[in-house]
Amino acid sequence: MLADVIEHLACPVCRGDLVLSGGTARCANGHGFDVARQGYVSLRTGSAPAGTADTPAMVEARARFLGAGHFAPVAERLREVAGTAGVVLDAGAGTGHYLAAALGPDAVGIALDISKHALKRAARAHPRIGAVVADVWRPLPVKDGRAGVLLNVFAPRNGPEFARVLAPGGTLAVVTPTSRHLEPLVGELGLLSVGEDKERRLGETLAGRFAEAGHMIEEYEIMLGHEDVEAAVGMGPSAWHTDPVARKIEIARLPGVLAVNVSCRISMFRKIT
Numbered sequence: 001m002l003a004d005v006i007e008h009l010a011c012p013v014c015r016g017d018l019v020l021s022g023g024t025a026r027c028a029n030g031h032g033f034d035v036a037r038q039g040y041v042s043l044r045t046g047s048a049p050a051g052t053a054d055t056p057a058m059v060e061a062r063a064r065f066l067g068a069g070h071f072a073p074v075a076e077r078l079r080e081v082a083g084t085a086g087v088v089l090d091a092g093a094g095t096g097h098y099l100a101a102a103l104g105p106d107a108v109g110i111a112l113d114i115s116k117h118a119l120k121r122a123a124r125a126h127p128r129i130g131a132v133v134a135d136v137w138r139p140l141p142v143k144d145g146r147a148g149v150l151l152n153v154f155a156p157r158n159g160p161e162f163a164r165v166l167a168p169g170g171t172l173a174v175v176t177p178t179s180r181h182l183e184p185l186v187g188e189l190g191l192l193s194v195g196e197d198k199e200r201r202l203g204e205t206l207a208g209r210f211a212e213a214g215h216m217i218e219e220y221e222i223m224l225g226h227e228d229v230e231a232a233v234g235m236g237p238s239a240w241h242t243d244p245v246a247r248k249i250e251i252a253r254l255p256g257v258l259a260v261n262v263s264c265r266i267s268m269f270r271k272i273t
């Protein structure tokens, strides 16, 4: 619930402390932010460019795919990384699937995402998650040095802000797909593939503030039926660019069950002090 994490959040207008009263998060300077019926609060300032936030259909597909356990080994790794951290922040948390899995028995979780559709689910993903609409490209509505662990799973990164909110000695864990992720689906269906230079870009966005402290490659095969394939396509970046009917026809041509590769890099970073 938001009440579990409100002490770590900051007013997006004046950076002051926030308190919850009567379904509103307020600062001492009179800025107020209504808590939605579904339990999340929007602390976003300004507007986001269209085509950034995951849509209801994408969120639904992602929830279905993750719910089937296809990425469970990745979630398990993140639980190990989070260890005994008291505050875990997930930037680009989506449905809160990984954040919920990562929380230890006494930990609280802050789910940040620009999609309120995703956060409706994140707010319910775990009793100690507070879900907050925020744009990762702007100053995060989180106080300095609060996150013992910061998760960033298939989502955008903001190096300076990540460094500011991470506690001294804390760990930033970034999950990125390798070039083998979701093959042969990417090739078979002409999905958007991972940019060749993604790893280089990851290094660049964090350079100067973070040093890599280690990494793991999580790679295994999953067997997907047509519904799973539809969910995998519908939750990814290609969903923005493909017509659902054409996609369905293409999927119908695939074998009934397809062996698909899951291949992610989990990179751990520490702040350079």
Ligand SMILES: C[S@@+](CC[C@H](N)C(=O)[O-])C[C@H]1O[C@@H](n2cnc3c(N)ncnc32)[C@H](O)[C@@H]1O
Binding pocket: 052, 053, 054, 062, 066, 091, 092, 093, 094, 095, 096, 097, 098, 112, 113, 114, 115, 118, 134, 135, 136, 137, 152, 153, 154, 155, 156, 236
């Ligand atoms: C590929 S999804 C990953 C979600 C989640 N981490 C997972 O793996 O299930 C990317 C997420 O980043 C969010 N996102 C995209 N741009 C964002 C931004 N500028 N600020 C915050 N979240 C953003 C999307 O709404 C979406 O939930």
Ligand SMILES: [Zn+2]
Binding pocket: 011, 012, 013, 014, 015, 016, 027, 028, 029, 030, 031
């Ligand atoms: Zn304020």
